Amino acid sequence: MRKNIISSGLVALLVSLTSIGLFYHLEKSNEVIKIEHINSSPSRSAVYTLDKDGSAIPLNFNKTAEKVLDGVVHIKATHVNKGEIGTESYRGKENYFPDFFGDSFGPQYRFEAPNYSPRRNSPARVGTGSGVIVHSDGFIATNNHVIADADDIEVTLHDNRVYKARIVGSDPSTDLALLQIREEDLSTVPFTNSDQIDIGQWVLAVGNPMGLNSTVTAGIVSAKGRNINILRDKYAIEDFIQTDAAINPGNSGGALVDLQGGLVGINTAIASPNGAFAGYGFAVPANIVEKVVEDLLEYGIVQRGVLGVMIRSMDGNLAREKNLDVIRGVYVDSLLEHSAAKQAGVKVGDVIKKVNEIEVNTSPELQGMIARHR
Numbered sequence: 001m002r003k004n005i006i007s008s009g010l011v012a013l014l015v016s017l018t019s020i021g022l023f024y025h026l027e028k029s030n031e032v033i034k035i036e037h038i039n040s041s042p043s044r045s046a047v048y049t050l051d052k053d054g055s056a057i058p059l060n061f062n063k064t065a066e067k068v069l070d071g072v073v074h075i076k077a078t079h080v081n082k083g084e085i086g087t088e089s090y091r092g093k094e095n096y097f098p099d100f101f102g103d104s105f106g107p108q109y110r111f112e113a114p115n116y117s118p119r120r121n122s123p124a125r126v127g128t129g130s131g132v133i134v135h136s137d138g139f140i141a142t143n144n145h146v147i148a149d150a151d152d153i154e155v156t157l158h159d160n161r162v163y164k165a166r167i168v169g170s171d172p173s174t175d176l177a178l179l180q181i182r183e184e185d186l187s188t189v190p191f192t193n194s195d196q197i198d199i200g201q202w203v204l205a206v207g208n209p210m211g212l213n214s215t216v217t218a219g220i221v222s223a224k225g226r227n228i229n230i231l232r233d234k235y236a237i238e239d240f241i242q243t244d245a246a247i248n249p250g251n252s253g254g255a256l257v258d259l260q261g262g263l264v265g266i267n268t269a270i271a272s273p274n275g276a277f278a279g280y281g282f283a284v285p286a287n288i289v290e291k292v293v294e295d296l297l298e299y300g301i302v303q304r305g306v307l308g309v310m311i312r313s314m315d316g317n318l319a320r321e322k323n324l325d326v327i328r329g330v331y332v333d334s335l336l337e338h339s340a341a342k343q344a345g346v347k348v349g350d351v352i353k354k355v356n357e358i359e360v361n362t363s364p365e366l367q368g369m370i371a372r373h374r
Helices: 001-027 061-071 287-300 316-319 361-371
Strands: 049-050 056-058 073-078 109-111 122-136 140-144 154-156 162-171 176-181 202-207 215-225 242-245 255-259 263-271 280-285 309-313 329-335
Touching: 061 073, 061 122, 061 202, 061 215, 061 255, 073 140, 122 202, 122 263, 140 263, 140 287, 154 176, 162 287, 176 263, 176 287, 202 263, 215 361, 263 287, 280 287, 287 361, 309 361, 329 361
Parallel strands: none
Antiparallel strands: 049 056, 073 122, 073 154, 109 263, 122 140, 140 176, 154 162, 162 176, 202 215, 202 255, 215 242, 242 280, 255 263, 263 280, 309 329
């Protein structure tokens, strides 16, 4: 009797499961298939990068843009023609507006500021660029070639307020200048330590290219310590940060920032065969910018340390030529008779590898480090 009850129970269970399966199949066959649209991409909360401590942080450009846009301005520089001007790009007294540098078959470098040309039936020519508010009392850092020899300078903030600006000072050796407008409590872009940025690190370029105000582009730090021979000043300091963030005419003087919104550098030049962005932009490092701004505020001029040496970047060929076992650093070719370097005990044939415990691998890096001292 017990055996019959168990058998009946198993049969009933089997019939129930079969019925449920058949019902589910019929329901699935009548199901309407819907295509869903996702309004916000999951990648916004799923894409991460690593900070310097190795911790994962969200890769979120819009938060960075919100932080810095108010601190980047549009600059219009007007020059009154005092003589006949052709249709070619304007060249100032110090030749800060070259079209190209380098040999005709090599890379062609130029400042990103648009060419200066006279307006029809107007005695003035107008050029535009960008600037970075570095102090809340209206102090703005920009490139010297943006405002050089300007008779009138007009600054437009991100919120469209317009001001006349005065030149506090300029430094052709680094192609930097400091302006001031009469306003207080402005949003600023804080400096970051540009020595600590890494090749491959994300950066944003913020400025006003091609007349398009408040433009943000993203890229990475492509290289550091670049010398592109674009500055024709006798004591030129070139220690550029190279980036592939899109930089175009009008970006000159704008901000290159990290994902925390810190100022990495001032966008200054591009490598281009046609005047537009071709993948390589160059920025003056923030540590040099900060030194120039501080000196212009305190002294009205830039005080700069000078070693008094002729130097070359080390590489395999130079190491073989000089019979050295080092291929990184800066080789001392010669010294001036009464130079600071000679008094400090530096000798011809020495290889400089560090400054204040910071490694220097190229001549531009060494020049940039020394230029930060008075």
